[in-house]
Amino acid sequence: MPNPLLTEAVAVYLRRRGYVVLHAAVALTMTLAAVAFWPPHGLLHYFRTETQPLVLHATLIVQVVLVTAASLTAGLDTIAADAIIRHSEWLERTALPVGVIVRGKLVAAVIHTAVLTLLGLPATVVAAGPAGSGLAPVFVAQLVVFGAGTAARTTGMIVSHYGERNYVVRITGGWVFLALLFVATIIVYPPLNPIAGVALAPGASDLDPILESAGSLLAATLLLMIWYRVSLARHRERTQGEVPNA
Amino acid sequence: MAAVGLWLTAAIVPLFAQHALHVEARVGFGGLFRAGSWTPVSVTVTNLGADVSGLLSLQIERGERLGTARFPVVYDQPAEIARGGTKEYSFIVPLDTSVYPLTVTITDGDRADGGAVAHTERFDLRGRSVPGRLALVLTRRPELDFLLPLYNTREERGLELVYPLPEHLPDHWHGYDAADLVVLHDGRLHDLTSRQVAAIRDWVASGGRLVVSAGAHFGPSQTRTLLPLGDFTVRETTATTTSAAGFGEIGLPVAEDERDAVVVVSAFAEHGSRISRLSVGRGEVVLLPFDYAQLSRLAPLTSAALWSSLLETTPADRRLPTEVRRRVFETDLLANQLALPIYRFPSRMAVLGLLGAYVFGLATVLMRAASERRSIRRPLVLAATAAAVAAMIAIVTAGGHIGLTRHMQPVAALALGLERAELPETGGYAVVTRETALFSRRAGEYHIGYAGSPVVLPMAERTHHTRQDEQTVRQRVTVDRWGYENTMALQVMPFELHSSVRSGPGFAEVVLTNSTDRRIRDIVLLRNGHPEHLGDLDPGSIVEHLSLVKPDTGFRSINWEEFVGDDDLRPNRARLVGDIARRQRFEGSAAADLIIVGWTEHPLLPMSLEPAFQTTIDLHVVTIPMYLGRGE
Numbered sequence: 001m002p003n004p005l006l007t008e009a010v011a012v013y014l015r016r017r018g019y020v021v022l023h024a025a026v027a028l029t030m031t032l033a034a035v036a037f038w039p040p041h042g043l044l045h046y047f048r049t050e051t052q053p054l055v056l057h058a059t060l061i062v063q064v065v066l067v068t069a070a071s072l073t074a075g076l077d078t079i080a081a082d083a084i085i086r087h088s089e090w091l092e093r094t095a096l097p098v099g100v101i102v103r104g105k106l107v108a109a110v111i112h113t114a115v116l117t118l119l120g121l122p123a124t125v126v127a128a129g130p131a132g133s134g135l136a137p138v139f140v141a142q143l144v145v146f147g148a149g150t151a152a153r154t155t156g157m158i159v160s161h162y163g164e165r166n167y168v169v170r171i172t173g174g175w176v177f178l179a180l181l182f183v184a185t186i187i188v189y190p191p192l193n194p195i196a197g198v199a200l201a202p203g204a205s206d207l208d209p210i211l212e213s214a215g216s217l218l219a220a221t222l223l224l225m226i227w228y229r230v231s232l233a234r235h236r237e238r239t240q241g242e243v244p245n246a
Numbered sequence: 247m248a249a250v251g252l253w254l255t256a257a258i259v260p261l262f263a264q265h266a267l268h269v270e271a272r273v274g275f276g277g278l279f280r281a282g283s284w285t286p287v288s289v290t291v292t293n294l295g296a297d298v299s300g301l302l303s304l305q306i307e308r309g310e311r312l313g314t315a316r317f318p319v320v321y322d323q324p325a326e327i328a329r330g331g332t333k334e335y336s337f338i339v340p341l342d343t344s345v346y347p348l349t350v351t352i353t354d355g356d357r358a359d360g361g362a363v364a365h366t367e368r369f370d371l372r373g374r375s376v377p378g379r380l381a382l383v384l385t386r387r388p389e390l391d392f393l394l395p396l397y398n399t400r401e402e403r404g405l406e407l408v409y410p411l412p413e414h415l416p417d418h419w420h421g422y423d424a425a426d427l428v429v430l431h432d433g434r435l436h437d438l439t440s441r442q443v444a445a446i447r448d449w450v451a452s453g454g455r456l457v458v459s460a461g462a463h464f465g466p467s468q469t470r471t472l473l474p475l476g477d478f479t480v481r482e483t484t485a486t487t488t489s490a491a492g493f494g495e496i497g498l499p500v501a502e503d504e505r506d507a508v509v510v511v512s513a514f515a516e517h518g519s520r521i522s523r524l525s526v527g528r529g530e531v532v533l534l535p536f537d538y539a540q541l542s543r544l545a546p547l548t549s550a551a552l553w554s555s556l557l558e559t560t561p562a563d564r565r566l567p568t569e570v571r572r573r574v575f576e577t578d579l580l581a582n583q584l585a586l587p588i589y590r591f592p593s594r595m596a597v598l599g600l601l602g603a604y605v606f607g608l609a610t611v612l613m614r615a616a617s618e619r620r621s622i623r624r625p626l627v628l629a630a631t632a633a634a635v636a637a638m639i640a641i642v643t644a645g646g647h648i649g650l651t652r653h654m655q656p657v658a659a660l661a662l663g664l665e666r667a668e669l670p671e672t673g674g675y676a677v678v679t680r681e682t683a684l685f686s687r688r689a690g691e692y693h694i695g696y697a698g699s700p701v702v703l704p705m706a707e708r709t710h711h712t713r714q715d716e717q718t719v720r721q722r723v724t725v726d727r728w729g730y731e732n733t734m735a736l737q738v739m740p741f742e743l744h745s746s747v748r749s750g751p752g753f754a755e756v757v758l759t760n761s762t763d764r765r766i767r768d769i770v771l772l773r774n775g776h777p778e779h780l781g782d783l784d785p786g787s788i789v790e791h792l793s794l795v796k797p798d799t800g801f802r803s804i805n806w807e808e809f810v811g812d813d814d815l816r817p818n819r820a821r822l823v824g825d826i827a828r829r830q831r832f833e834g835s836a837a838a839d840l841i842i843v844g845w846t847e848h849p850l851l852p853m854s855l856e857p858a859f860q861t862t863i864d865l866h867v868v869t870i871p872m873y874l875g876r877g878e
Contacts, residue, residue, distance in 0.1 A: 020616045024609040031601040038594040053591075122604055122637065130591045 004096065005104025013112060022074070026066055026116055030123035033062040039130045052203065056124065056131035056138070060198035063120040064145045068181065068194065071113050071149040072174050075156015076163075098236055102229050105157065113149035117142055131202045140210045141201035147217030148194035152177065154224040161231045191216040266295030267327075267365040269350050273341075273374060275382055276408035280424035281375045285341045286416040289350055290334045293327040300325055300353040300361040304337050307346035325352055338421045344375035378404035379426045379557050384433035385409060389539035392546070393553055405557065409433075417441035419448035427557060428456045431538065432463040435471045443474050450475070450529040457556060460512040461537025475531055476524055480512040484519065488545045491536060492520025498555055504545035511535040532556060604637030754793045758842065760785055766844040768811045770823055777809045777823065783844070 013019045039053035094101075121142060128138050155177045163170025185192040197213030204210060272288040279285040287304060302325035305318050323335050347368040355361030378397065383390055390407055397405035412434050416422060428446060438446075450456045458472065462483060469478050489505040512535050513519040522533040534541075534552075542549040611634070754773065760766055760783045769780040773793055783789050806820035823843055 014612075014615050017616060020609075020612045023612055024605065027605045027608050031598070031605050034601060035594055035598045038597055039591050040594075119608070123601055126597060126601060 003100060003104040003107070005101060006108055009104070009108035009112070013108075022070055023116070023119060026070055027119045027123075029066055030059065030063055030120040034059050034123040034127045037127075053130045055127040056133055056202040057199055059120075059124050059127040060138075060141050060145075060201060061195055063117075063124060064148055064194045064198050065182075067113065067116045067120065067145050067149040068152040068178070070116055071109075071153035072156045072177065074112065075109065075153040075160065076170075076174055077156075077160050098229070098233050102232055105232075106154070106225055106228070109153040109157070110150055113146060113153050116149060117146045120145070128202075133202045133204070136207060137201040137204040137210060140207050140214065141198045143214035144194050144197040144210060144217060147214050147221060148181065151181070151217055151221040151224055154221060154228050158224065158228050158231050161228075161235050189216070192220060265298065265352075265354065265364040266293070267298065267352055268292040268294065269352070269365060269367045271348060271350060271367075271369045272414065273348065273369065273371065274424065275380070275410050275414075278374055278376050278380065278406055278408060279341055279344075279371075280380060281341060281343050283341065283424035284338050284420045285424060286421040287337045287339055287348065288334055288414070289337070290332060291325070291327055291352065292332045293329055295329065297329050298325060298327045298352060298354045298364055300355055300364070302335050303349075303351045303353070304335075304339065305349040305351065306339055306341060336416070338416060338418055341371070344371040344373070347371055376406050376424065377402075378406065380406050380408065380424055381427040381429060381557065382415075382422075382425050383407055383409050383429040383431060384412060384415075384435065385429070385431035385539075386433055387431075387539060389542060390429070390553070392542055393550070393557075396550060396554075397557075412437040412442070415442050415446075417445050419445045421445065422449040422454060425449075425454065428454065429459065429538075430456065430472070431459045432461075436467045438471055440474070443471060447474050447526065450526045450531060454529045455532065455556065456529070457532045457534060457538075459534045459536070459538040460514075461535075461540060462510045463537065464512050475526070477514075477516050478533070479515040481515045482513045484511060484513060485509070486511050486519060488541070488548055490520075492522070493548065493552070496521050496523060496555075498548070498551055501545065501547040501551075504548050507544040509536045509541055509544060600637065604634075607631075607634035607637055752794060756780075756791045756793060756842075757788060758783060758791075759788045768809070769842055769844040770809045771842055772823070777804065777806070779809050780842075 034055060037055040037058035039055055124138050124141070125135070128135065156174065159169060159173035159177070163173060182193065182195060186196065190196050191209075191213045194213070194217060197210060197217070200210050200213070268291070270290045272290070273279055274285050274287075289302065289304065291302065301322050304321045306321075307318050319339075321337050321339060323337070325333070325335070327333050347370050349366065349368050351363060352365040353361035354364040381390070388407070388409055393405060394407065397403075415438070417439060422428065422445065428449070446456060456475070458475075458478065460468075460478070460480065464478075464480060466480075469480065472478050485508050487505065488507045488509060489500050491509060491511060493500050511519045514522075514533070514535065517524070517533055517535075519535045521535065524531040524533060538549065538552075541552075756771060758769070758780070765785060766783040769783055769789070771778040771780055771791060771793060778791070778793060780789055780791050804824070806824040809823055810820050
């Protein structure tokens with residue numbers, strides 16, 4: 001029997017115009033990034049100046065920022081808000097066990113983030129040509145993007161729970177997370193920084209540093225998912241008392 | 247007693263049999279070197295243990311420019327060091343960076359099976375790289391140190407002065423690669439060996455600048471030592487004022503209150519008692535008839551201006567823009583030998599079109615999925631499908647592009663050598679420049695394995711004959727170079743071609759003699775851009791060809807493939823011959839009136855290279871420009 005939340009999520013992601021615009025915008029932005037940073041010179045220019053075309057660097061960085069931002073926005077339930085509100089009301093009334101809800105939400109989050117990541121893959125593959133990079137580093141960099149995206153998505157869901165009680169958290173929580181992810185990690189633990197992770201990919205002959213970055217982000221995501229499970233249980237405790245079971 | 251004696255013998259002999267080697271390394275000049283230059287390295291080994299018979303290996307490391315991989319390059323010399331002995335081993339190696347240390351390893355035992363490692367030591371190079379100018383001064387007194395505060399600040403070092411001992415100077419010209427200036431003063435010049443003086447001469451001729459400071463200390467001994475550089479016989483030693491020492495002739499002012507300072511000058515038999523600049527090949531010898539140390543005390547401002555001009559300019563020939571054009575030209579040739587897809591990237595608009603089709607197709611599919619009415623018309627669906635197919639093609643093309651650049655390159659490394667002989671009007675040297683580039687593409691990196699430096703060769707034979715209506719120049723250039731120890735890539739085989747050109751109005755008669763043991767294939771004579779096929783030239787044979795002036799036919803209609811052999815490399819060779827002809831036609835200089843392009847049957851470069859380039863070299867190009875004489 002399919003998870004009812006997954007069924008609901010598919011309906012939200014595929015049927016809502018807001019999500020259609022989001023997916024098309026991700027693919028379009030990636031395309032524009034690849035085109036904007038496409039090398040303006042031939043190989044000889046880079047050969048003589050001992051530089052490398054930046055197109056793959058730029059495309060991967062745009063992708064990681066874009067997927068992280070889109071996932072955070074989706075996690076905060078600010079896309080297709082009308083459907084989400086009805087869904088939240090249903091969530092508060094439903095008698096489904098917390099585990100079923102958590103599984104449904106997280107599986108939907110993982111699949112959706114993977115889809116968002118894949119949408120940008122063609123542009124990065126095209127950009128790998130002038131950069132002379134192999135496909136393996138590009139694909140491993142997609143793991144970093146995916147890890148950052150799922151972390152952002154899960155954080156968004158957590159922030160939305162706390163945000164119901166605290167308006168300041170709801171407004172600033174996402175920004176704080178982005179600041180932590182993109183700035184603080186450079187100081188605290190660089191492998192957790194997704195931009196640093198994907199920047200290693202162009203021309204990489206050793207995949208281990210990129211894999212370390214992807215692994216760190218996925219481990220962080222796992223911790224966030226456990227946190228989400230706990231926060232959802234508290235949310236249920238809070239809401240089930242107010243609304244009678246259906 | 248006997249038992250005790252046996253026991254002692256058994257206990258003590260192994261102690262003596264152990265290796266006890268003490269290794270010291272002298273890197274560069276006074277411990278300084280310039281990253282990216284050929285650097286002399288001297289390794290002194292003292293053996294306090296058992297005899298060593300094996301190899302002494304010097305390992306340098308190069309890092310990928312954009313990656314993290316490191317490529318070790320090892321230079322070996324046989325090492326036979328008896329117990330109690332001290333030996334010195336000299337290398338000249340290309341040091342790319344000061345980041346990685348030098349590693350000296352001494353192995354003992356049979357070389358065939360690698361032997362046993364007797365000693366390994368690493369020598370840190372950090373902090374030894376020279377960022378600014380480097381001057382080598384052979385003197386007994388460090389009296390040029392007054393320049394240091396002028397060039398160096400607390401934050402930046404613009405000048406390093408090294409006062410090496412004569413015996414520490416390299417005896418191969420490329421060992422001086424890092425030096426901007428070599429100054430010969432009152433050091434023990436007679437201690438210089440003839441090989442060292444020849445090396446300095448060849449370094450100057452390749453574009454270096456040597457300053458010889460004479461004065462009261464300069465005598466017959468110095469003159470004899472420097473004879474290979476020129477005749478510096480001193481006629482007499484006199485005193486003169488600074489203003490009469492010849493500063494004006496080299497474009498330098500003399501400070502007003504220093505004009506009357508009296509300095510001791512040597513009056514040379516050939517060059518007089520004024521400052522002279524003597525051209526040697528592409529470089530110059532600056533002859534100061536006075537003791538620079540005395541001048542710096544008597545006329546400090548004038549002295550500072552003199553050294554500033556010597557340190558901050560390069561010999562005039564080095565600034566010739568033709569050199570730059572030549573480099574670019576060669577690089578273009580190099581790129582032409584590579585697969586075209588990486589030479590020119592696909593256009594930006596093509597990328598926009600292909601990725602745009604992908605986005606359009608994606609958006610249409612998403613809209614259709616989101617639409618509950620299912621009312622999108624059939625043509626739109628067809629257009630979306632077509633766009634999706636186009637996007638798939640784009641992605642497959644990109645994948646193929648990567649595959650081509652990474653894996654379908656015929657060889658991962660490719661060597662191209664281009665030779666040019668330039669015969670200066672003043673004569674004396676044929677400057678043969680040879681650029682050899684090993685090109686490798688690994689991952690995202692464009693890696694030059696080696697880019698050659700100019701090489702200077704004395705003319706072995708040169709005769710001039712002038713008749714009424716024709717001019718003939720005979721020249722013989724022997725190519726045997728890159729030194730003795732550049733086993734990394736450039737142990738070029740001896741290669742001799744004798745060429746003779748007899749030309750007159752409307753004709754040129756070319757005689758080529760192949761003195762090598764290699765067959766030269768598909769020789770093409772290019773005369774003002776027009777190709778003529780001379781055929782193959784077997785070892786020891788001669789080809790004679792009479793070239794008549796031909797009408798100026800359409801250049802674009804030439805099918806260059808007719809002039810090169812029929813093999814797998816035919817398109818590349820044809821493109822190269824066309825490039826050379828176009829360039830010759832474009833420049834149209836009389837000096838490059840005739841060019842012969844030939845192909846050696848086997849590569850001149852060795853097949854075994856450093857690990858990064860362990861691939862077959864399939865192409866070697868030799869161009870030998872031949873010059874029409876200008877008469878005498």
